[in-house]
Amino acid sequence: MLKLNELVAKREAEGILEYAKEFHGHICPYLALGIRASLIAMDELGVGRLDYSGSVDESILAIVETNSCFTDGVQVTTGCTLGNNSLIYIDIGKTALTLVKRGSWEGVRVYADAEKLRELYPSRATELFNKVVKERKGTLEERKELWKYWEETARKFLHLPKDYFKIERVKVPPIEQAPIFDSIRCSKCGELVMAPKIVYVNEKPYCKTCAGEEILAVVGRGIISWRCSE
The missing domain is CATH 3.30.1330.130 (60s Ribosomal Protein L30; Chain: A;)
Structure with missing residues (x-):
């Protein structure tokens, strides 16, 4: 082939x-x-x-x-x-x-x-x-x-x-090339997270999951608000 x-x-x-x-x-x-x-x-x-x-x-x-x-x-x-x-x-x-x-x-x-x-x-x-x-x-x-x-x-x-x-x-309006970000460790789960996705609570860094923030996801119907757990 x-x-x-x-x-x-x-x-x-x-x-x-x-x-x-x-x-x-x-x-x-x-x-x-x-x-x-x-x-x-x-x-x-x-x-x-x-x-x-x-x-x-x-x-x-x-x-x-x-x-x-x-x-x-x-x-x-x-x-x-x-x-x-x-x-x-x-x-x-x-x-x-x-x-x-x-x-x-x-x-x-x-x-x-x-x-x-x-x-x-x-x-x-x-x-x-x-x-x-x-x-x-x-x-x-x-x-x-x-x-x-x-x-x-x-x-x-x-x-x-x-x-x-x-x-x-x-x-089409100009679209930036994908930037490279540093990673920051979540204060709760200890996992590394892309810097712009970090949420600060009382000046401590958290991932959106640990911070309880809204998370967006692409599923069959399109973009929805996603819950990581019930």
């Missing part, structure tokens, strides 16, 4: 999907949609995949508006991930990617409309999705049948014409 950077450079969507399957855990339509939207954005912007080895473009930033399967397709294709601080998640709930050049801050936003895509789903696939995924029901055989339809639909999504998407040029 070709290396992922080579597959992206050659726009080999099927090969990218195989890498994305390993990353995401299975093949599904919105994983493929994230790949297709990424390739469109990269073509429009004239950039390659992010690669800190210096062999490919390392000056891009991806902004996603959903935390669905779509985002994993974006991460695999663009190389912009949460861990390398080149992926920004904004909690809007739209199936959209904005790919941006650092420095000029010029970008391309690619939005996919779920209603336009419904015509591509077999009716049986929709029925199975509602039962297996939405209702958390369904037999093992029904789950297997759904994954079969899902993979067939995903391969269609890999090659969607551009007119299925809303594509627009955008200008």
